[in-house]
Amino acid sequence: MKSSKMTKFLSICTLSVVLVAGCSSGSNTDTGTTTDTGAKSASKETKQEIIYASSKDILDMNPHLYSGSMPAQGMVYESLVENTADGIKPLLAESWDISEDGKVYTFHLREGVTFHDGSPFNAEAVKKNMDAVQNNAEKHSWIKLSTKIVSVNVKDEHTVELVLSDTYYPALVELSMTRPYVFISPNDFKNGETKDGVNGFSGTGPYKLVEHKVDQYATFEANESYWGGAPKVKRIISKVLPQGETTFLALQKGEVNMVFTDDRGADSLDVEAMNTLVESGDYQLVRSEPMNTKMIVANSSRAGNPVQETAVREAIWYAIDRDTISEQIFEGTEAPANTLFSSNVNYANVDLKERGYDVEQAVKLLEEAGWTRENSSAVRTKGGKPLAMSLYYDVNSSSQKVQAEFIQHSLKEIGMELELIGEESTSIANRRSTGDYDLLFNQTWGLAYDPQSTISAFTSPSSYLHTTSGIAKADELYQKIEDVMVSTDEETRKSLYADILTVVHDEAVFIPLTNGSVTMVAPKQLQGISFKQTQFELPFERMHFE
Amino acid sequence: MGRYIVRRLLISIPLLLVISFLTFILINLSPHDPAELVLQAQEVPVITEELLVQTREELGLDQPFLVQYIEWAVACLRLDFGESYVTGKPVWSILGPAFFNTLKLTLVSVAVIVLLSIALGVICALREGRLVDKSVRGISFFLTSMPSYWLAALMIWYFSVKLDLLPTSGMDSLASYVLPVIVIAISYAGIYFRFVRSAMISNLNEDYVLYGRACGLPEKKITKHILKNSLQVSVSVFCMAIPIILGSTVVVENVFAWPGLGSLSVKSILSRDFPMIQAYVLVLAVAFVLFNTLSDIINAVINPKLRNDL
Numbered sequence: 001m002k003s004s005k006m007t008k009f010l011s012i013c014t015l016s017v018v019l020v021a022g023c024s025s026g027s028n029t030d031t032g033t034t035t036d037t038g039a040k041s042a043s044k045e046t047k048q049e050i051i052y053a054s055s056k057d058i059l060d061m062n063p064h065l066y067s068g069s070m071p072a073q074g075m076v077y078e079s080l081v082e083n084t085a086d087g088i089k090p091l092l093a094e095s096w097d098i099s100e101d102g103k104v105y106t107f108h109l110r111e112g113v114t115f116h117d118g119s120p121f122n123a124e125a126v127k128k129n130m131d132a133v134q135n136n137a138e139k140h141s142w143i144k145l146s147t148k149i150v151s152v153n154v155k156d157e158h159t160v161e162l163v164l165s166d167t168y169y170p171a172l173v174e175l176s177m178t179r180p181y182v183f184i185s186p187n188d189f190k191n192g193e194t195k196d197g198v199n200g201f202s203g204t205g206p207y208k209l210v211e212h213k214v215d216q217y218a219t220f221e222a223n224e225s226y227w228g229g230a231p232k233v234k235r236i237i238s239k240v241l242p243q244g245e246t247t248f249l250a251l252q253k254g255e256v257n258m259v260f261t262d263d264r265g266a267d268s269l270d271v272e273a274m275n276t277l278v279e280s281g282d283y284q285l286v287r288s289e290p291m292n293t294k295m296i297v298a299n300s301s302r303a304g305n306p307v308q309e310t311a312v313r314e315a316i317w318y319a320i321d322r323d324t325i326s327e328q329i330f331e332g333t334e335a336p337a338n339t340l341f342s343s344n345v346n347y348a349n350v351d352l353k354e355r356g357y358d359v360e361q362a363v364k365l366l367e368e369a370g371w372t373r374e375n376s377s378a379v380r381t382k383g384g385k386p387l388a389m390s391l392y393y394d395v396n397s398s399s400q401k402v403q404a405e406f407i408q409h410s411l412k413e414i415g416m417e418l419e420l421i422g423e424e425s426t427s428i429a430n431r432r433s434t435g436d437y438d439l440l441f442n443q444t445w446g447l448a449y450d451p452q453s454t455i456s457a458f459t460s461p462s463s464y465l466h467t468t469s470g471i472a473k474a475d476e477l478y479q480k481i482e483d484v485m486v487s488t489d490e491e492t493r494k495s496l497y498a499d500i501l502t503v504v505h506d507e508a509v510f511i512p513l514t515n516g517s518v519t520m521v522a523p524k525q526l527q528g529i530s531f532k533q534t535q536f537e538l539p540f541e542r543m544h545f546e
Numbered sequence: 547m548g549r550y551i552v553r554r555l556l557i558s559i560p561l562l563l564v565i566s567f568l569t570f571i572l573i574n575l576s577p578h579d580p581a582e583l584v585l586q587a588q589e590v591p592v593i594t595e596e597l598l599v600q601t602r603e604e605l606g607l608d609q610p611f612l613v614q615y616i617e618w619a620v621a622c623l624r625l626d627f628g629e630s631y632v633t634g635k636p637v638w639s640i641l642g643p644a645f646f647n648t649l650k651l652t653l654v655s656v657a658v659i660v661l662l663s664i665a666l667g668v669i670c671a672l673r674e675g676r677l678v679d680k681s682v683r684g685i686s687f688f689l690t691s692m693p694s695y696w697l698a699a700l701m702i703w704y705f706s707v708k709l710d711l712l713p714t715s716g717m718d719s720l721a722s723y724v725l726p727v728i729v730i731a732i733s734y735a736g737i738y739f740r741f742v743r744s745a746m747i748s749n750l751n752e753d754y755v756l757y758g759r760a761c762g763l764p765e766k767k768i769t770k771h772i773l774k775n776s777l778q779v780s781v782s783v784f785c786m787a788i789p790i791i792l793g794s795t796v797v798v799e800n801v802f803a804w805p806g807l808g809s810l811s812v813k814s815i816l817s818r819d820f821p822m823i824q825a826y827v828l829v830l831a832v833a834f835v836l837f838n839t840l841s842d843i844i845n846a847v848i849n850p851k852l853r854n855d856l
Binding site for chain 1 (some may be wrong): 586644695805813
């Protein structure tokens, strides 16, 4: 009798397990049409596709908001113009005229371009997209163009006019960025807007999103009717692999066959792991030209924290041995950086005070500022307060962790205590925008954005406002940034940039470490690998298998 | 029996109420203004006082505390946990799939843990002090001491890369379960089989065993009785293993890229996504209460004496 009850009970348990398993497979969120072949086709035999590992999901692909993965958005959406090493080039606009006063831009659109859903890309679509972005202007304040656009007017089917309130010299550069001035089919709009989400992700780009399993993978397929010709690599899969060790093993096995520097500038593999993969003969390692400066950002407006003091920030700058970081941690793949922008960046060839690795100077600065070692204690104090700060790093970046430990050790020698806190990149980005940090790892935004956008971002609360607002000359700095963006005279612009760079350099709020580049581990047979001016996108459409 | 189950379930209702209330209070005690968090999450660059007031109104934060709680609790009954501050999507649409993914992994792992623990526990108890007992205990001690992320990496390297038998990560097929389940099972079974073993050993010395032997019952039958009596402690332990594992898979999920609760909860905590954290805590708390109740019911099925305890 009893045993029959037991049997009943066990069978109920088993049944519920089966039910739960059944339910949950149905509750996965799918986007778009489902293809029969998922990420399962990831095997060594099918080499004709790219499966790249990413530490996080592609998230929201809405190109007019900021949470989505930029490399993924870059495949699907396009802008009017493209930023290349030789300057601004046509993309969705074949040509353009600029009025004499520099306030009216007339774009002649490429004809015969369609969105992935088949609807035509025309002047009307351009206007709708631009208006949708402008209707959410407060979110785009980091990109100064958003504050200058007065109206977008349809001239004819393929001509559109952009009217600005002032002359704004980086207008075309900002129109070329991965977001927000890119185009999604107006059929995907919700109530004529994009700010509260979109119904689909039809862009005009070389790839279209066909399947998205949240936190698992996203599949992109070649857009066979792409205006620039169908891409040769027919399928690209972005696979979520949060842990670097697993990524390394999955690459060895061939489950994924590509990994590259992510949009937050972190590499999930260290140099040693990359070299091992190359030695295996299946992979090649490709590096872009130096694109950005990796740095520590100091929160000058952090009340009651030592990091507020210029002397403390300078001491940190002096106490870091960049040569060792470059040689030991990056094995020479990244060069030491001594200024916020390297001198090949536009307007950045400015004479700045040299600050090399000089421990004595660091100690001297601290002593002068009143930070002393009481009773030869390990940590300096001033007025009973210890010289202690926190440094936030990205847990998914193997090199940041090692650098953080190295810097922690270096600073200990000069009597500074550094607490290291590893967090997800989104959380670190959130700290940057809320000002809830002492020090954190960051990087300049890359060739397409430096210096104008990175410098504009000094005044943007979602970027570096907290970093810069605590310095003595903050107001003067912001005024100069305001001026430089609207200046029409090349010489004035040069001198204003020089002043801006001098102020932030003297205040040591951006402590440079190395010049970073985009690193890619790709299958040996993959040809045509190149990079863009922006470190946030890759030109997958130019790649092909041998 | 039916009455026992009903009574047992009724008792858990006040418990759930208390838990939900505590969850709600804890989040409200946090120093952060939820309205400000929402605006920050939406990347609104300049947060003005008017904007804050407006957001508070939208979120119903201007209402009295108790009203807020009751509205939230009633909505929770319909699995409506509000909207995520970060993504703006309904919490359950994100938490639900992650929960079921972790639940699947957990249930399979617990099944393996139960089988392993009972098998090893019985073997060790019957061979107490002998080589088998000692070596099983030694090996399990060794295996449970290994950090699970390290064990996981080793297993992926050996079984997926070297032998090319299993996928390294993901949740694509049944084969994807093998490695994460083994890693979870190793760290728990190594502890749980000791409960079975010690319960068996203490039962071995009971009078009924002596009596049974004296009556000439076959040893197999005696072992069966001992096992049944020993399982009482273990049933609670095994049942509670389910919510415990549900709440502690973050490391394993990270290594195996399993899209589950662990990574979601960490993400939500770091981005201060209050509705998400609240829902997560509540779901886990409910799981604890449910499985605790379940273990009591199973025990009552095995041992009728317990049915009168309530």
